Amino acid sequence: MIQIALLLFGVEFVRSKFWFLGLVGIVWGALGLGVMIDGLDGELYFPLRAFGLLLLLESIVTLSVASSGVGTQRAVLFFKGGICFFVAVLILADKVYSNLLLAIIFGFTYFVIGLLAITSAWVVRFPRWRSALFSGGVQVVFAVLLVSPYPISNSATVSFFLGALMIVSGLNTVRIARRVQRLRHGTSTFELLAPRDLLSDFKQLPPEEPQPEQPEPEAPGNDPLVVHIWTPEGTASAATIPRPIINRYIAAVDAQGVISTGHAAIELSPSVYLSLYPVADIDRSPSEFFRILKATRNNDVPGTFLPDYATEVANWCDSDRKIVFHQYSRKALIEFSNNYRRQATYNLTYRNCSSSVAFALEASMDGVLSERSRRWRSVLQTLLMPELWIAAQVRKRAMTMAWTPGLVMDYARALRVIVHPVPRPWFQRIPWRGASSKSLPDKKQD
Structure with a gap:
């Protein structure tokens, strides 16, 4: 936390x-x-x-x-x-x-x-x-x-x-x-959360070839950062067997036995679109189940990044959940995306579509509450937010097992509430302080 x-x-x-x-x-x-x-x-x-x-x-x-x-x-x-x-x-x-x-x-x-x-x-x-x-x-x-x-x-x-x-x-x-x-000058607080092997992989990447000078782009406007989630149930072709927790966080199975695992991607148009897939379908037969679950290097397979959201929709379907951020670090996200895309490796439990989105989202959140950190009252209010505790619990479970689209969705929603607090903070939503606010609907765009 x-x-x-x-x-x-x-x-x-x-x-x-x-x-x-x-x-x-x-x-x-x-x-x-x-x-x-x-x-x-x-x-x-x-x-x-x-x-x-x-x-x-x-x-x-x-x-x-x-x-x-x-x-x-x-x-x-x-x-x-x-x-x-x-x-x-x-x-x-x-x-x-x-x-x-x-x-x-x-x-x-x-x-x-x-x-x-x-x-x-x-x-x-x-x-x-x-x-x-x-x-x-x-x-x-x-x-x-x-x-x-x-x-x-x-x-x-x-x-x-x-x-x-x-x-x-x-x-x-x-x-x-x-x-x-031990943080060196010029580094970011993202290094406190990022897995050490991910940072070491970034450091081992060969230097990029110098690009020809181009005119400076116009200052970015209020382009939203969007976390796209294709939930297992939402992407199933038929009605799924009701298993609430498994369907949400692992996979959904329909009446014909077809398995849907969902997907996750992150978009900052037109600069960033991070959506990682394996080049070839992974064998998920029962005999191979425990072997492919291991997050070891011998389970790494070639991966590929889709170019943009329009291509993803054309090849598949629209995401059924969208978590939108208006405060983020554009520079940090672009730098992370550029480094991450230089190694197109896919691992089912450790370097998959969901972990890519989770780490990219964390990189984009670097210092977004720097203004709030200048006032101790705001710092304490942030530390006491229930969503911060929820985000920490979700991340802890994901890092000790595997990131899934459902966990990324819950993590992104918790971070969004922290970064974009509702007009009435949690301590003002207590019923005895007045008329309680109504629950927000579970919209497809949050």
Whole structure:
């Protein structure tokens, strides 16, 4: 979440505040260590009831704001608010059964997350998969500790769990601060999010041949940046079998057994159109399924980039979702597109159409909120936006498994709300502040 915020605030903000970021990470991690030790020594000094009240208030606010969300955003906020509300009620009840339920909930959650991390790392084999495998194993062990009666007592479950989260987030914040400190002049904050192998590939590209001088183009107007999404269900030729999550994020299957995976592209007319396809269809038979899921170099195949949206529509069909941005870094997007298109390689799980669009969108978001970063109140308002948390969760899932058109759509929508906030911010959409705003329709153009 911090990385996405730093990307939006820009390199000047990042370089001037890296020391503050590191200090916050150290203090936050130290507080977490104190909270965890407090949960282990048998005598709780942590203000558990006050924390439960704050969590209850946060859950009520989240549930109130969720009704004004769009599509998946609404579902995620309702789920997050409902879980936090249930946990807050258990904390405030402070009974033996409530402490046991908390241990089971926290332990089961971390066990599932760790198991998914281990499975996706082992199957997909994305870069740095071994560290993800180790991290997943640590989460499984942590889950077992949470539900064990010894050495952790049920009454100390919340403080132990919260302390561990604070330590991990503090260490991650310090790590980000160190990466920020090493940013060279002339670089961008996109380097904080971009995979290291992608940046190394860019650096290894041969220098471009000098082009003949051309007259300077006219200053660009308000050309919109458009993220095109062809959803699996929207591109199916017949009615699909109802499987909401699978259809949205993986693939849709119609009654005849035809599989539709969808597609994603990004357009800034007339300068950029990034739409990556494999030159030849990939064998997706069951016998080859696990092999082609691996994000290894031996699964790279030749790829091709379509020239423009008109050609894509002529060859296939119109995109059924369009997420439009009016604030973006035109220069950064064009530079990324030029570098990315020089290597026409396709990988089903690591360098596909969706990952190309996700990275291009992040490059275009570099420093778009630089004006907002000059006021601490605006910075805090941005950090407290629910959409920033949603964007971080979507990106985390995609980077540990694979980018799909559905994940790109949710990611782009969350970023759009952050960059182009609605007239009434989230804290003014709470029902008891007045007439609540109606939910925006899930339009085909957002």
